[in-house]
Amino acid sequence: MFKRPGVLPGFWPAYSYSVLYLSLIVLIPLSAVFLKAATAGWPKIWQTISSPRVVAAYEVSFGASLAAAIASVVIGFVIAWALERYEFPGKSFVDALVDIPFALPTAVAGISLTSLYAPNGWLGRYLTPLGIKVAFTPLGITIALIFIGLPFVVRSVQPVMEDADHEVEEAASSLGASRWQVFRRVLFPAFRPALLTGFALAFARGLGEYGSVVFISGNLPMKTEIAPLLIIAKLEQYDYAGAAAIAVAMLVASFFLLFLINFIQGRSRRFMETKLS
Amino acid sequence: MSATSRRRILRTEPTWLRRGLIGLALLLTFLFIVLPLAAVFIQAFDKGWAVWQAAVTEENARSAILLSLLVTGITVPLNVVFGLAAAWTIARFQFKGRNVLLTLIDIPFGVSPVVSGLIFVLVFGAQGWLGPWLGDHDIQIIFAVPGIVLATVFVTFPFVARELIPLMQSQGSDEEEAAIVLGATAWQMFRRVTLPNIKWGLLYGVVLCTARSLGEFGAVSVVSGHIRGLTNTIPLHVEILYNEYNYTAAFAVASLLSVVAVVTLLLKKVLEWKTREARV
Amino acid sequence: MRLTVSVILAAAFSSVLFGATPVKLLNVSYDPTRELYQDFNAAFAKYWKAKTGVDVTVNQSHGGSGAQSRSVIDGLQADVVTLGLAYDIDAIAEKAKILPANWQTRLPNNSTPYTSTIVFLVRKGNPKHIKEWADVVRDGVAVITPNPKTSGGARWSYLAAWGFGLRHNNNDDAKARAFVTKLYKNVPMLDSGARGSTTTFAQRGIGDVLLSWENEAHLALKEFGADKFEIVYPSESILAEPPVALVDKIAAKHGTTEVAKAYLNYLYSDEGQEIAARNFYRPRNEKMAAKYAGQFPKLTLFNIDQTFGGWQKAQAKHFADGGVFDQIYGAK
Numbered sequence: 001m002f003k004r005p006g007v008l009p010g011f012w013p014a015y016s017y018s019v020l021y022l023s024l025i026v027l028i029p030l031s032a033v034f035l036k037a038a039t040a041g042w043p044k045i046w047q048t049i050s051s052p053r054v055v056a057a058y059e060v061s062f063g064a065s066l067a068a069a070i071a072s073v074v075i076g077f078v079i080a081w082a083l084e085r086y087e088f089p090g091k092s093f094v095d096a097l098v099d100i101p102f103a104l105p106t107a108v109a110g111i112s113l114t115s116l117y118a119p120n121g122w123l124g125r126y127l128t129p130l131g132i133k134v135a136f137t138p139l140g141i142t143i144a145l146i147f148i149g150l151p152f153v154v155r156s157v158q159p160v161m162e163d164a165d166h167e168v169e170e171a172a173s174s175l176g177a178s179r180w181q182v183f184r185r186v187l188f189p190a191f192r193p194a195l196l197t198g199f200a201l202a203f204a205r206g207l208g209e210y211g212s213v214v215f216i217s218g219n220l221p222m223k224t225e226i227a228p229l230l231i232i233a234k235l236e237q238y239d240y241a242g243a244a245a246i247a248v249a250m251l252v253a254s255f256f257l258l259f260l261i262n263f264i265q266g267r268s269r270r271f272m273e274t275k276l277s
Numbered sequence: 278m279s280a281t282s283r284r285r286i287l288r289t290e291p292t293w294l295r296r297g298l299i300g301l302a303l304l305l306t307f308l309f310i311v312l313p314l315a316a317v318f319i320q321a322f323d324k325g326w327a328v329w330q331a332a333v334t335e336e337n338a339r340s341a342i343l344l345s346l347l348v349t350g351i352t353v354p355l356n357v358v359f360g361l362a363a364a365w366t367i368a369r370f371q372f373k374g375r376n377v378l379l380t381l382i383d384i385p386f387g388v389s390p391v392v393s394g395l396i397f398v399l400v401f402g403a404q405g406w407l408g409p410w411l412g413d414h415d416i417q418i419i420f421a422v423p424g425i426v427l428a429t430v431f432v433t434f435p436f437v438a439r440e441l442i443p444l445m446q447s448q449g450s451d452e453e454e455a456a457i458v459l460g461a462t463a464w465q466m467f468r469r470v471t472l473p474n475i476k477w478g479l480l481y482g483v484v485l486c487t488a489r490s491l492g493e494f495g496a497v498s499v500v501s502g503h504i505r506g507l508t509n510t511i512p513l514h515v516e517i518l519y520n521e522y523n524y525t526a527a528f529a530v531a532s533l534l535s536v537v538a539v540v541t542l543l544l545k546k547v548l549e550w551k552t553r554e555a556r557v
Numbered sequence: 558m559r560l561t562v563s564v565i566l567a568a569a570f571s572s573v574l575f576g577a578t579p580v581k582l583l584n585v586s587y588d589p590t591r592e593l594y595q596d597f598n599a600a601f602a603k604y605w606k607a608k609t610g611v612d613v614t615v616n617q618s619h620g621g622s623g624a625q626s627r628s629v630i631d632g633l634q635a636d637v638v639t640l641g642l643a644y645d646i647d648a649i650a651e652k653a654k655i656l657p658a659n660w661q662t663r664l665p666n667n668s669t670p671y672t673s674t675i676v677f678l679v680r681k682g683n684p685k686h687i688k689e690w691a692d693v694v695r696d697g698v699a700v701i702t703p704n705p706k707t708s709g710g711a712r713w714s715y716l717a718a719w720g721f722g723l724r725h726n727n728n729d730d731a732k733a734r735a736f737v738t739k740l741y742k743n744v745p746m747l748d749s750g751a752r753g754s755t756t757t758f759a760q761r762g763i764g765d766v767l768l769s770w771e772n773e774a775h776l777a778l779k780e781f782g783a784d785k786f787e788i789v790y791p792s793e794s795i796l797a798e799p800p801v802a803l804v805d806k807i808a809a810k811h812g813t814t815e816v817a818k819a820y821l822n823y824l825y826s827d828e829g830q831e832i833a834a835r836n837f838y839r840p841r842n843e844k845m846a847a848k849y850a851g852q853f854p855k856l857t858l859f860n861i862d863q864t865f866g867g868w869q870k871a872q873a874k875h876f877a878d879g880g881v882f883d884q885i886y887g888a889k
Contacts, residue, residue, distance in 0.1 A: 007454045009463040011370050014362040021359045022381055025430055030384070032399035032406065033392060051878070052887060075305045082302030086295055092550075094303065096542035097310050103488030103538030104314070105512035106390070106495060108531040111519060112313045115320070118761040122316070135761075136746040147309055152386075163447055179290055201386055208389030211494045215753070218746030219704055221886035228389040229749070233706040236623040237877060238630075238648055240399070247392040254387030259380040266376050403632030403653060412632070420633040502633045503618045503625075504583065517619070520752040521591060522780040524760070 065206030068145030076153025106211030136218030149202030156198035360437025368445035394499025420502030440482035622709035641709035
């Protein structure tokens with residue numbers, strides 16, 4: 001299915017342009033943050049990123065992003081499934097709505113969610129008597145991150161569902177597989193890589209999210225303080241190197257995560273290709 | 278296979294389950310997307326249409342809208358060209374470091390917006406790498422339009438490429454190869470074969486890229502300088518209004534962005550549907 | 558087209574003849590001064606036009622005091638800075654070297670044309686009977702204040718509480734610390750900035766008392782309705798001095814030194830002082846202070862130099878990483 005540079009033209013121009021533009025816009029500016037962190041020296045970097053408050057913030061950020069990414073995968077899967085496989089009135093509209101979190105400024109999302117979930121908000125006033133506190137708790141952070149991460153999952157899964165091979169599905173059911181078996185053995189494995197991509201993107205995005213979270217999180221040190229807020233706090237003390245050190249630790253984590261997912265996907269695609277050919 | 282039998286087999290979930298899943302999907306969309314959006318609109322029109330209109334046509338709002346449009350107008354074409362080049366490279370060729378390249382394209386998704394702004398300050402700021410040189414030549418990058426454009430390009434960098442790569446991978450390169458073998462030039466192949474095939478994916482990438490560059494807040498906030506009427510984009514203007522306790526106006530301007538987003542996304546749906554109909 | 562050209566020519570000509578090119582200034586300020594400088598800029602433009610015949614437009618930039626100071630360090634082209642605390646202007650002098658280290662001695666009153674203090678905003682009727690700092694640390698009182706790590710105003714609040722703790726415990730540092738620790742035990746959430754805290758308190762209905770800049774408390778009454786909240790003055794609080802300064806190198810580059818200096822000096826004029834007072838900043842000028850005395854109840858104000866040995870020391874001890882504020886939260 002894939003050709004080495006042969007028949008098709010334009011590998012070198014497209015490749016060089018991509019790499020050049022990537023370097024100018026992303027890599028060179030990003031290297032600035034690495035070099036800035038390096039000016040502090042290893043002991044200082046280590047001391048910064050291992051201090052209890054920073055570790056606590058990593059825990060909040062990772063925990064909330066992980067929970068939100070898992071929730072986004074479940075919710076996003078249901079939404080994508082309904083959109084791709086069923087007909088219902090207003091489908092196009094719902095489909096368009098899914099992208100709203102991409103478009104809404106994150107600060108607006110944060111303000112809006114806070115006004116919903118604050119103890120006197122539309123939802124908060126019913127949840128508070130039940131003892132469920134959302135705003136200014138890790139749960140609030142998670143909800144904000146679900147809002148941010150949801151479209152990543154839906155949009156990753158949708159094209160795959162659209163392309164899904166109906167024949168295999170039909171063959172399975174005509175061979176007597178139950179609906180559940182078809183789903184579990186045939187459909188779900190085909191969607192898994194896309195779900196994984198959606199998960200990784202939602203997770204990586206959640207780690208760095210600031211604008212929407214800072215309104216709803218409450219920002220209590222050791223409890224609901226997220227890592228990007230600590231970067232701001234470091235900058236507030238004119239400690240650029242310290243801010244860069246925290247940023248680098250987060251960047252490395254995101255990069256590793258994204259790379260892992262792309263690697264797994266690359267392998268599974270190659271695996272499927274060899275199996276097919 | 279006849280259309281009816283295909284439909285029957287495809288829809289083998291029992292009705293209760295189908296309805297249940299649709300209901301669940303609607304409920305979840307409502308809870309996680311519609312409700313926050315509705316909160317924006319309800320607060321935007323809290324004090325009536327006239328107040329909304331005044332808020333979005335006020336002088337500082339207008340200059341913010343113009344600036345956001347300018348920034349988007351520069352950002353989107355840049356990222357479209359890159360997206361096409363990157364997708365062509367990755368989806369049509371096998372080479373060493375392909376996964377690395379793919380991951381590097383995703384990186385801006387994983388970078389905190391705060392950091393996305395910070396990196397440009399570190400490069401172009403007065404204390405940064407190029408700062409002294411820029412200062413000597415009186416060139417202002419950050420705290421001016423170029424810095425806002427750079428930060429926006431960075432944040433929206435992956436959208437077009439991300440949209441095109443899986444699409445082109447799944448389509449395969451047979452048609453393009455045929456075109457070349459039959460003697461088409463590279464440009465003819467691109468215009469007659471590639472572009473028509475990826476049209477919708479590309480359009481979709483453009484829509485997302487546009488929406489995101491209009492709405493970017495965190496990164497732009499770091500490099501804007503917040504000068505009223507000069508370097509405030511729409512989201513920054515929203516923040517200012519909010520901080521002036523002018524909640525209605527803040528949500529009014531924010532609702533403008535949401536309207537633009539919903540309308541473009543719906544428009545895209547309609548176009549898609551029309552073309553499909555025309556083809557049948 | 559022709560019209561545009563002739564307008565440009567006319568403008569160029571008249572500027573050659575009368576030197577009347579419109580001047581632009583950029584004032585980089587902190588969050589709570591939006592309304593103040595909106596009024597003041599208009600007044601100054603009028604005054605300057607009358608005095609010199611030149612039109613002056615003052616552009617405003619507002620944000621957290623620390624973030625604004627960082628922007629100037631990183632190249633935001635501010636002709637003047639009007640920030641929340643001297644520490645932030647010191648940082649500009651130290652790191653960017655675009656104004657001299659002794660900037661604070663160049664204008665009267667420590668370069669602070671107006672002052673403010675930290676007061677309490679409570680709900681109407683003061684249901685929790687909060688009269689004094691000691692009431693704020695009582696069990697069951699929820700206190701709203703921003704994060705001192707990211708907000709200048711929150712640092713003033715923190716230091717006001719600490720100062721009260723010191724002064725009522727014979728300057729016993731340990732007791733002051735215990736007092737402030739108790740206070741932060743009553744804080745359910747920390748917003749990143751002063752305006753965010755006011756919104757949390759007023760709009761979201763969270764908390765019993767908001768520690769607030771005096772001018773911000775008055776503004777909140779004006780914006781949210783005087784029937785919902787009231788301002789309580791403790792017996793003593795901190796004298797908050799938000800300073801102003803000319804950014805020498807940038808103004809020189811823009812050729813705006815003269816008008817920028819006049820702009821800052823005009824803050825000390827009767828009109829400047831009156832505008833400050835109308836925006837609930839305490840004027841320095843005695844005439845205006847007397848005129849607006851009814852608006853500013855008397856209370857004992859202690860200042861940062863005497864109580865804390867200046868901003869540099871206060872910052873290092875309390876707000877730096879691993880400082881007392883971090884320890885308070887780490888110890889929990």
